[in-house]
Amino acid sequence: MSEIKTEVPERSFVPGGRRRHRKPKESGTGSRRALVLAVTVPVASAALAGPSAFAADNNTAATATDQPDSLDASDQQMAANLDTRVLDKRLGSDVSGVVIDAESNRTLWGHNASTALMPASNLKLATSTAALTVLGADHRFTTKVVYGNGTLKLVGGGDRTLTSDDLAEMAKTAVAGLKSAGLTTVKVAVDDSLFPEPTLANGWNTGYYPSDVAPVRALVVDGHGVMDTSVDAGQVFAKQLAADGITVDGDITHATASRSDVPVAQHKSGKLSEIVHTMLKTSDSNIAETLLRTTALGADRPATFEGGTEVVREVLSRQYGVSLDGFEMYDGSGMSRADRMPAATLAQILDLLTDPRYEDTLGSMLDGLPVSGEAGGTLGPEWGRFDDANSKCAVGKVHAKTGTLTGAIALSGLTQGKDGKWKVFSFIENGSTANTNDIRDAIDGLAATVNGCWA
Structure with missing residues (x-):
């Protein structure tokens, strides 16, 4: 997967130029009323538009x-x-x-x-x-690390651009906190509960995953194409902890963060536009x-x-x-x-x-x-x-x-x-x-x- 750029390039072309707002034409079945969208839309989002002027019933x-x-x-x-x-x-x-x-x-x-x-x-x-x-x-995705009951939990926020370098920065912050508390051993778990099952879509051939498209989980690192991207990310995180002198106890497991868990570190992705x-x-x-x-x-x-x-x-x-x-x-x-x-x-x-x-x-x-x-x-x-x-x-x-x-x-x-x-x-x-x-x-x-x- 290509590296995400820090900013979107300047507009290279503007089709149509600075034209007036176009009047919606009536479709073959009559114009439809503009409906209020029944979903939460940011204030800065596009204004309601009427029916498109393009009629969809053209065959030849x-x-x-x-x-x-x-x-x-x-x-x-x-x-x-x-x-x-x-x-x-x-x-x-x-x-x-x-x-x-x-x-x-x-x-x-x-x-x-x-x-x-x-x-x-x-x-x-x-x-x-x-x-x-x-x-x-301008939306950004947030990946977190929290701590509770001897376990560091890596919490996925749906950031598909998360890199091992991003995890390394969070690991350094986590290690500093553990050592300041006199802790040198910790368990590591991953929380990808943001996205419930199923992880595979209707119509995906078995040959498509995990290489072309991986089972959909809320946690992944470096775009790895594996069946469980969350555990994979947890393993990368654990190795980084170990490299900084923390002993990781046991295998990486799935666990859901609780309200009592203490925030340790977080990483925010680039903007959604990028x-x-x-x-x-x-x-x-x-x-x-x-x-x-x-x-x-x-x-x-x-x-x-x-x-x-x-x-x-x-x-x-x-x-x-x-x-x-x-x-x-x-x-x-x-x-x-x-x-x-x-x-x-x-x-x-x-x-x-x-x-x-x-x-x-x-x-x-x-x-x-x-x-x-x-x-x-x-x-x-x-x-x-x-x-x-x-x-x-x-x-x-x-x-x-x-x-x-x-x-x-x-x-x-x-x-x-x-x-x-x-x-x-x-x-x-x-x-x-x-x-x-x-x-x-x-x-x-x-x-x-x-x-x-x-x-």
């Missing part, structure tokens, strides 16, 4: 644009090219896609846009939106799962998969007016093979990032989107992205979230079109039997088509 290029001839020449060419290129055999027959204008919200092109497919890691966009809205961009930024750049599934649980807690719901996904749905639909037609969510990372999202829904979420009203809340998502050809992100050259004859022209020009599972590849983001206007796009394919790299090349080509460099 013709119905998506209604009057395709009214598009300007560059958009007409883009739509015509997409009509052809979305039929690329490498993508298979189960493809959902859409392109909208970020300024006007006008749908420029669509292909099965409302068809719900397995989104893979594109689901992290939904999780991030809810976490930042409910918890706030964590989301890194999570999206590197597509860290473990961070996403932690965010889902803590978002549930922030809304006074159980810190379970069900509690978290319920809050995500409420934030998207009631806070932002995003359509949930066909939306099925069982985890926070998109690793679940039961998850389903239409390209239309992903485009609606991304469109929020171009609205100045939500910049303070969701800005880290925009900056966290991987950039085509940028090393260190999932669209970098190390992943073989945007490196073929058709897509390499778009290096540095596409900002998008990737998604890859066996049988599912997605790419959703933003790029500046040939006309200089920012476009929001989403492409998802399921079930193609082509080589994974070939499928990615085909999808990268679609993004390059939206950009207009592959004319």
Whole structure:
């Protein structure tokens, strides 16, 4: 897992510029009322928005644009090219896609846009939106050490960025306190009760964990992919105590801290905005799962998969007016093979990032989107992205979230079109039997088509 940066980089691009707040258009079933979100939302969070101007019921290029001839020449060419290129055999027959204008919200092109497919890691966009809205961009996670009855307890607070260096600092503080009290022997226990079971989500294949996504616990160090990350963290902590002259008695056990336990040390994570930024750049599934649980807690719901996904749905639909037609969510990372999202829904979420009203809340998502050809992100050259004859022209020009599972590849983001206007796009394919790299090349080509460099 990449190291969390101390601060989020300055805004590198602002799609749509400083435009006016857009008026919500009426959907095909009539405009919905803006509902008061039934979860706890920080004062600094985004204001209530009406229904998105993007209609989610567009299935073909013709119905998506209604009057395709009214598009300007560059958009007409883009739509015509997409009509052809979305039929690329490498993508298979189960493809959902859409392109909208970020300024006007006008749908420029669509292909099965409302068809719900397995989104893979594109689901992290939904999780991030809810976490930042409910918890706030400045939220920090706290890991604690408490002492009672001869036992030091390491208490997890859901910080997936906790490092061994962070534990070492807490160990030094704990050792100083023990020695000042004349104690040289102690038991060590871990408290990960913040997140209840189950630790595995519906739809996770056994081959996914613990390496790709670990069982979800509130305590982990250095992003270790093991079955019990809490005990693992406790073992690291115990070794650090021993290195400072404290004898650790017995094995690491699970225990719940009590009110009578004495606070010894604590560590606070970086801001949530920084964590989301890194999570999206590197597509860290473990961070996403932690965010889902803590978002549930922030809304006074159980810190379970069900509690978290319920809050995500409420934030998207009631806070932002995003359509949930066909939306099925069982985890926070998109690793679940039961998850389903239409390209239309992903485009609606991304469109929020171009609205100045939500910049303070969701800005880290925009900056966290991987950039085509940028090393260190999932669209970098190390992943073989945007490196073929058709897509390499778009290096540095596409900002998008990737998604890859066996049988599912997605790419959703933003790029500046040939006309200089920012476009929001989403492409998802399921079930193609082509080589994974070939499928990615085909999808990268679609993004390059939206950009207009592959004319």
